[in-house]
Structures are given as structure tokens and as C-alpha cells.
Amino acid sequence: MKVVIATLNAKYIHTSLALRYLKAFNASEFDIEIAEFTIKDPAMSIAADLYSRKPDVIGFSCYIWNIEETIAVADMLRKVLPDVKIVLGGPEVSYDTAEWMSRLPAVDFIVMGEGEETFRDLLRQLAGERKYHFVFGLAYRKEGQAEAVLNPPRPKLDLNEIPSPHRFEEDIPSLRNRVVYFETSRGCPFSCQFCLSSIEVGVRYFDMERVKADLTYLIDSGAKLIKFVDRTFNIKRDYAMEIFQFLIDNHRGCVFQFEITADIMRPEVLDFLAEHAPPGIFRFEIGVQSTNDVTNLAVQRRQNFAKLTRTVTKIKESRKIDQHLDLIAGLPHEDYDTFRKTFNDVFALRPEELQLGFLKMLRGTGLRRDADKFGYIYMERAPYEMLGNDLMPFGDIVRIKRVEDVLDKYWNAHRMDRTMEYLVSRVYASPFDFFQKFGDYWEARGWSRIGHQLEDLFIRLWSFLESDAPAELDRDVAFGLLKIDYYLQHKYKPRKTWWDDRMDKKEWTSGLKWAAERMSMDERELQKKAALDRLPFDHGLWMQDGRVDRSEGTALVVLYSGEEAPPRLVALPLPDGRAAERHPIL
Known part of the structure; x- marks a missing residue:
């Protein structure tokens, strides 16, 4: 057969x-x-x-x-x-x-x-x-x-009777280039009514020695990214800690991603990770979903946002672990304004990635059974995404989808972190307001239906800023930060830029000579490896405390070393004022 x-x-x-x-x-x-x-x-x-x-x-x-x-x-x-x-x-x-x-x-x-x-x-x-x-x-x-x-349902299987799914020789050649999914447990202790995991009662675990043996095999065989699919990896603290320690000792450059419940993370676990986790080896995915207490109560989701904030902040301060935080738009008792608050509450934590999703009325979930109670309408075919409810009509869903579009392209992709931080913290009333206004502008021009090169993303953001131009926007600062972000997105010296106010040949030649002297570099070597530009304000003072001083400008030198090393930014105070005395090479 x-x-x-x-x-x-x-x-x-x-x-x-x-x-x-x-x-x-x-x-x-x-x-x-x-x-x-x-x-x-x-x-x-x-x-x-x-x-x-x-x-x-x-x-x-x-x-x-x-x-x-x-x-x-x-x-x-x-x-x-x-x-x-x-x-x-x-x-x-x-x-x-x-x-x-x-x-x-x-x-x-x-x-x-x-x-x-x-x-x-x-x-x-x-x-x-x-x-x-x-x-x-x-x-x-x-x-x-x-x-x-x-037929009647089957009793739950003893997980340790299942042979390892990771030992097939035909998988080895592709391990390096594909995501490996890995289980240490099945089930979830929580009862979130929008999630299928709420249906299975209890959590079952695989034997620890088997888990370690499988992880060792995968790492030895060349796996580069292993995603743990456990619904709440850290629910059993001692079990999770033993695996953390094992991976710290044996990772050999492999990256591991976990779904974490942040508000139950104990301080001693956070201290351990801050001290011992190698940078870049662990990634945490944290489902926040909503910060609205009434919403969380309606979907039987127990969450202490203050403790969650403590956990996310402590992990971020360690600079060891990237965090991916999830939100769900369209949950019960959440309208456009309360979702705006949820978004801003979570964005304030500055996660490396903020995933904005939309409620899916999954078969078998309690929320799907109670759809009429909240006035839900939703797609009849998969993925069963909600189209509206009593508090959030379809028009609001469409607007929030525009937020999702530009959020992914500009914040989650980390193409222009300096510019984004300036705009969301100093120019617009809130991060949500920036992404909503930009998303509306983006959609009105039909950009959601076409492709984008890197230069396009910078040009379109600058077009929006010139069109919107809130009173809080400092054009020089925004344009300067966009320049820096653009240069740092390249592994090699860019052949072109997306803006027009480039240095003329004479200014470039004299600037190159001056920069080479200041940096003690050979002028010809610098010409090959560096991009040279200028800012009309003191970059050092801006980085120090956010003040804008236009009396003294800054020369930007961006050094490119190739594929292996990221570009390096050197900001040199221009030699026409006191900046040269205040700031050496920054």
C-alpha cells in the first residue's frame, strides 16, 4: 500500500x-x-x-x-x-x-x-x-x-511513545535554509476563547533527555533556526530553565524562538537570561492581544500588563533577546479608540517587532460560538477573519489594516529606526496616529497595490511628511535622519541616493580630503569605501539630548566594509565653529 x-x-x-x-x-x-x-x-x-x-x-x-x-x-x-x-x-x-x-x-x-x-x-x-x-x-x-x-474521540497519547520526528536523513540537506519546528509539550494552561489551544485541557511534556538529544541532533546537523511551538513555553519554570541552560551551553550559532507568557516570568529567570543568554540566540514571541481589562475578561484571558511591562522592559534592557509582541484587533468590547490605546500601550515598550493581527473566528473556539452575543460578522471560509462587530464596524477594520501595512514596512522591517523613533515620539500625537495618517496617505495613492524598492520607501515617507507637515516636524532633522538611515541600509557604498541636494564635485573633493585628515585615513581608500554627506545641524548635540543647533553643522562619513560587517557612521563636526572643540569624532 x-x-x-x-x-x-x-x-x-x-x-x-x-x-x-x-x-x-x-x-x-x-x-x-x-x-x-x-x-x-x-x-x-x-x-x-x-x-x-x-x-x-x-x-x-x-x-x-x-x-x-x-x-x-x-x-x-x-x-x-x-x-x-x-x-x-x-x-x-x-x-x-x-x-x-x-x-x-x-x-x-x-x-x-x-x-x-x-x-x-x-x-x-x-x-x-x-x-x-x-x-x-x-x-x-x-x-x-x-x-x-x-467515531468517539481518542484518549490522549503518552508523548514519549511517539518516535522523534527529527531523525530523517532526507531532511538534513535543507536544515540550514529552513525553519525547524520543535515541540517540548502539548496543550495550554489558559482558556483564551479566541484560540484553539483553549480546548485541550492540561499540558503534557516530552521527556527532557529526549528533548536534549533531538536538539543536539538538529544543531549538529546544521539547523540555523528552531521555533518552539509550545503554546506557553515558560509555564513550567524548572523545565524551561533547564532547556534555556542547555541551549546556552550548546547553541553553536543556532537561533531559538519561543512563545512566552511574559507576566508570569519570575525575576530570577529574567536575571538569569540577562546575565547568561548570548546576544541574538533567543527570540521571544509574546501575545499581548489587548490591554483593555474588560476585553481580556470577556475572552477569559488572564493578564497582568504591569508585570508584562516589567518583563519586556527588563529583557529589552539586557540587549540579548529580540521580542515580537502580538496584538489582535477586533476583540470583544474594543472599539477603534480603545484599540488605539492598546496599540500605544504596547508600542511604548518599543518591541523589535509589533505584529498587528485581526481576530479570526476559528472553528471550535468559544468566541465563534458566542459570535451573535457581540454582533460579529466574519468570513465564511478560512481564514474566518472578522469583518466587524457591534463596536468595531468594517470601516474601522479597513482603517486599522492600513496601520498594519505601514507598520510592517517601516517599523518591523527596521529600515529607518532613527527616523521612526523621531516621528513617533516627537512629532505625532502618538505612534498609532502616525501610522494611521501615513497608512491613509499610502492607501489613497494606491501604493498598497504595487511593489516597493528600498528607495521607494524613503521617497514615499518623505512625500508624506512634506504633505502632512505637522507643526512639530523639524524638516532638517527628519531629512537628516532619513539620510543616515538610508546610508546604513546598504552593505556597500550606494551608487545613488533618492534625494537631490547632493554635494557638487568640488565640495565632495575638499570634504573628502578634510575627512581623511581628521580620520587619519588614506584619501583614496576613503573614496572607495565611504559615502560623504552633511547635516545642517549639530548631530552630536542631537544624539546627546535631542536639541537642534543649526549654528554648527555635521559632516557624515559612512564607512562600508562589505557583506560581513555593518556600515559604520562617523559624525564629524564641521570646522567652522565651536563644535570641533566640543565633540571629537563621534
Whole structure:
């Protein structure tokens, strides 16, 4: 019996942990092939690939990001492989399963919930007596009947009975270039009503020695990024601390990302990480979602924002760990103004990345069941994103999406950190107000529907600032900071700039000679490796306390060393005043 298990990942760099669990659990009895695609691959190409494998059984792992594309592929396969058995599994089809079976006549079986044992028992029946009613956790149709039979759910599996999903030799060549997903536990202790994890009661853990052995194998095999998919990695403190320590001792340059509940992090854990974590090795993803107490109560989300702030601040001050904070727009009891407050509360923490998402009414969640209570309207097909509710109409959702667009391009991408900090802290009433105004301007010009080069992003921000021009905007400062940010975005000396007020040849030559003398560098070497520009204010004084002194300007020298080293900015006070005495090379 030829068995193929497949999924459509969101991106090529992603890998499916679920498929590898299924293969590992069944390897002693069945020869199973893994086939991974992406949601951008044409359905015809995917169907053709699977058809060429001549399977007897095809299983698909289904999520909100791939279900509709998966259905299209399954429908094709049913027509070209009429005898193949098509099996769906995964969180997207584990709820409202009878509805899925009714909607999808091309599908023969659905594995509900945790799939390792259920899929194995289904394969045994397909290879044997085909008594499907013996398979707990399975949905199927009796021969000649359209209505589905849903068997009772399966008891939870002892996690340590599952073989490692990380030991397949065929995965080794791609480890360096793909994301490796890793579990140390299953389940979540919280009951957030918008999340599928709230449905599973309790948390189960893999054996610590097994976890360490698998991590060692992956690191030794060349993995560069491992994402832990545990819903709350730090809920069991001693377990988390032991893994932190193990990774600190054995990381060898690999990066590890965790989902952290920040308000339960103990001070001693924060002190340990601040002292011992190597810079850049750990990344934390923290779901804040809302700072509105009424909202959190409505979705059964316990959160102490003061403690969360303490944790995020302490981690940021250590400069060891990047933090990714999540927000959800559209939760109950949150209108446009209260979401604006939530956004500003969280942005004040200055996370390296602030992810602004929109509520998805996931199948099986309490919030979907209570949709009428809050007046929710939402997409009928995946990803089930909300379109409005009693307090946040569709028009507000559309506006906040504009915030999301420019937030990702300008803050999360870190293309112009100096300029962004100036604008959100000193020019606009709040960070949200800046991103909203800029997002509205961006959308009005149709830029959300076209591509962008690096220069375009700078030009479009400058166009917005000249158009909006609030009284608090200092044009010289904004333009100067944009120049600096642009130069520092390049690994090599840029051949062109996006602005027009460039130095003429005579000014460039004399400036280069003067800078070479001040920096004790060979003039010809400096010409090859450096960009030279000027600011109409004292950069040193600005960096020191934010004051703008136009009586003394600054010469900017940006040194480029190539791919391995970031560019280095040198700010030299111009030799026409007291700045040369106050500030040496800065």
C-alpha cells in the first residue's frame, strides 16, 4: 500500500512537523512518503506531482492558511485517481467535522484531533478488514451512504511513545535554509476563547533527555533556526530553565524562538537570561492581544500588563533577546479608540517587532460560538477573519489594516529606526496616529497595490511628511535622519541616493580630503569605501539630548566594509565653529 502524506506550507522555508510525526509513528509498519508544497504553488502542479507518485492513500494536513487550496487539489485527485483514499487531518478539520464531510464528497476520511495513533489505526484497517468503526478519532462514510459517521474521540497519547520526528536523513540537506519546528509539550494552561489551544485541557511534556538529544541532533546537523511551538513555553519554570541552560551551553550559532507568557516570568529567570543568554540566540514571541481589562475578561484571558511591562522592559534592557509582541484587533468590547490605546500601550515598550493581527473566528473556539452575543460578522471560509462587530464596524477594520501595512514596512522591517523613533515620539500625537495618517496617505495613492524598492520607501515617507507637515516636524532633522538611515541600509557604498541636494564635485573633493585628515585615513581608500554627506545641524548635540543647533553643522562619513560587517557612521563636526572643540569624532 503506497501512502503519501502532504501539506501546503505558507512559505517554502517552513517545514511540517505534523507530517514528520505521522511518518515517524508509522515507520515500523508502513512506508510513507512526505510531500511538501506551498500555498503559492499552482493546484494543477501539486495534483500532478501527487498523481505521479501513484498513491493508494493520500493524507493532507490542514490549517486555516491552506484548507481552500488543499480542497482544490483533493477535488482534482478524486477525478484522476478515483480509487485513491483521501484523508484529511489537522486543526482546521478537527472541528465541525460533520460539516466538512458533507461539504467535501471527494474526501473519504477525516482524522480528528491528535493524529498519530488514529492515522496508524486507519492504515491498518485500509490494509486489512476495513472495520473503520474500531478507529477512535475517525470520521468516515459507510459504503453507499453520504452521511458521515463520527467515531468517539481518542484518549490522549503518552508523548514519549511517539518516535522523534527529527531523525530523517532526507531532511538534513535543507536544515540550514529552513525553519525547524520543535515541540517540548502539548496543550495550554489558559482558556483564551479566541484560540484553539483553549480546548485541550492540561499540558503534557516530552521527556527532557529526549528533548536534549533531538536538539543536539538538529544543531549538529546544521539547523540555523528552531521555533518552539509550545503554546506557553515558560509555564513550567524548572523545565524551561533547564532547556534555556542547555541551549546556552550548546547553541553553536543556532537561533531559538519561543512563545512566552511574559507576566508570569519570575525575576530570577529574567536575571538569569540577562546575565547568561548570548546576544541574538533567543527570540521571544509574546501575545499581548489587548490591554483593555474588560476585553481580556470577556475572552477569559488572564493578564497582568504591569508585570508584562516589567518583563519586556527588563529583557529589552539586557540587549540579548529580540521580542515580537502580538496584538489582535477586533476583540470583544474594543472599539477603534480603545484599540488605539492598546496599540500605544504596547508600542511604548518599543518591541523589535509589533505584529498587528485581526481576530479570526476559528472553528471550535468559544468566541465563534458566542459570535451573535457581540454582533460579529466574519468570513465564511478560512481564514474566518472578522469583518466587524457591534463596536468595531468594517470601516474601522479597513482603517486599522492600513496601520498594519505601514507598520510592517517601516517599523518591523527596521529600515529607518532613527527616523521612526523621531516621528513617533516627537512629532505625532502618538505612534498609532502616525501610522494611521501615513497608512491613509499610502492607501489613497494606491501604493498598497504595487511593489516597493528600498528607495521607494524613503521617497514615499518623505512625500508624506512634506504633505502632512505637522507643526512639530523639524524638516532638517527628519531629512537628516532619513539620510543616515538610508546610508546604513546598504552593505556597500550606494551608487545613488533618492534625494537631490547632493554635494557638487568640488565640495565632495575638499570634504573628502578634510575627512581623511581628521580620520587619519588614506584619501583614496576613503573614496572607495565611504559615502560623504552633511547635516545642517549639530548631530552630536542631537544624539546627546535631542536639541537642534543649526549654528554648527555635521559632516557624515559612512564607512562600508562589505557583506560581513555593518556600515559604520562617523559624525564629524564641521570646522567652522565651536563644535570641533566640543565633540571629537563621534
